Amino acid sequence: MKYHLPLTHPLLQTVDISVTLSGLKILDEVSIGIPEGSVTGLIGPNGAGKTTVFNVISGFVKPDSGKVKFDGKRLRHIKTHQLTKMGISRTLQGVGLFPSMSALENVMLGASVQARSGIVSNALAMPWVDAQQRRIREHAEAVMAELGVLEDAHRFPGDVPYPVQKRIALARALVSDPKVLLLDEPAGGISAGDMADLGRLIRSWVPERTVLLVEHHMELVMGVCDLIWVLDAGKVIAAGSPEEVRNDPAVLAAYLGEEVDV
Ligand SMILES: Nc1ncnc2c1ncn2[C@@H]1O[C@H](COP(=O)(O)OP(=O)(O)OP(=O)(O)O)[C@@H](O)[C@H]1O
Ligand SMILES: [Mg+2]
Structure with a gap:
């Protein structure tokens, strides 16, 4: 049936x-x-x-x-x-964060602009940060603050407790304002x-x-x-x-x- x-x-x-x-x-x-x-x-x-x-x-x-x-x-x-x-945004079963990127970098990856232009990697590698890149970073930080994980922004996923990893993954899903x-x-x-x-x-x-x-x-x-x-x-x-x-x-x-x- x-x-x-x-x-x-x-x-x-x-x-x-x-x-x-x-x-x-x-x-x-x-x-x-x-x-x-x-x-x-x-x-x-x-x-x-x-x-x-x-x-x-x-x-x-x-x-x-x-x-x-x-x-x-x-x-x-x-x-x-x-x-x-x-x-539309999703979280993966488990955590699905990139282990060699910081929590903040992982969250910034969730911003839709990044997916098209690779802008985050530029932002991270360059000494200068243009207005758009700065906005993505600030927004990612604001979402992390909302989820109580901003203090972990510069740590690697493997170095934070599992529940924090789950919140970072949630922040990544939320950062594109889905x-x-x-x-x-x-x-x-x-x-x-x-x-x-x-x-x-x-x-x-x-x-x-x-x-x-x-x-x-x-x-x-x-x-x-x-x-x-x-x-x-x-x-x-x-x-x-x-x-x-x-x-x-x-x-x-x-x-x-x-x-x-x-
Ligand atoms: N690539 C694949 N090849 C063959 N079988 C697969 C593949 N991916 C998933 N399956 C099978 O499909 C079924 C459904 O898997 P799925 O992961 O969607 O279940 P689920 O409801 O999410 O389970 P869980 O609650 O354990 O996460 C399972 O029997 C799984 O073994
Ligand atoms: Mg499943």
Whole structure:
């Protein structure tokens, strides 16, 4: 059975996305919608295909069939820097920071201008810094301050605690001032206190930004999401409010044996 949920204003949408990797069907006609101004969750057991959905949306993985629509328009052959320019930004599962660049340099990489002109590397190598380069740096610093990691600006990712690395990665995603943020397990490896802060932070972005959140921590998902899609073995098996999803027998069955408190 295919799951359909009527959506009034999906800003971002996958329509019947199917993906085969190494001969295995990873996604099977996955249709999800992310209403504008919402925090929308995408949950499911390990290996369900959540990251693959992100990879399709961001153009890392080409689907066998189906389409991705953003703001009513079909996205085709998207490259990462084009995504940033369109106002879509993502974090990677884990951290995904460049280990040999400082935290600040990593965050500056998230600015869309950089992706086109290599301007950050110029800024870092040259004794002079023109107005545009300075603006990128100042903005990156402001976003890092907002996320409480400015004091780590000149440290390397490997030299700061894991939760700080996660925040630096968030800052990199935010620095382009995206309309849509795709967050792949932002709470992985962080403490309960940090998670509560993260929940407040995510809610503070809407409705100006729209968030798609992949997360295993159910208390975070249930606490911050307006709408949740549930994926299991490459198929959407449920969708609805946190309350609806929490009590859905198909969801409980999918999570059977997993160490999560749905
Ligand atoms: N390049 C690939 N080739 C073959 N199989 C792959 C490839 N990438 C992912 N897979 C498989 O596709 C399935 C979905 O992977 P995906 O990473 O999307 O799951 P996920 O829901 O994000 O899981 P997790 O919660 O563990 O992050 C898994 O079974 C995975 O092993
Ligand atoms: Mg994943």
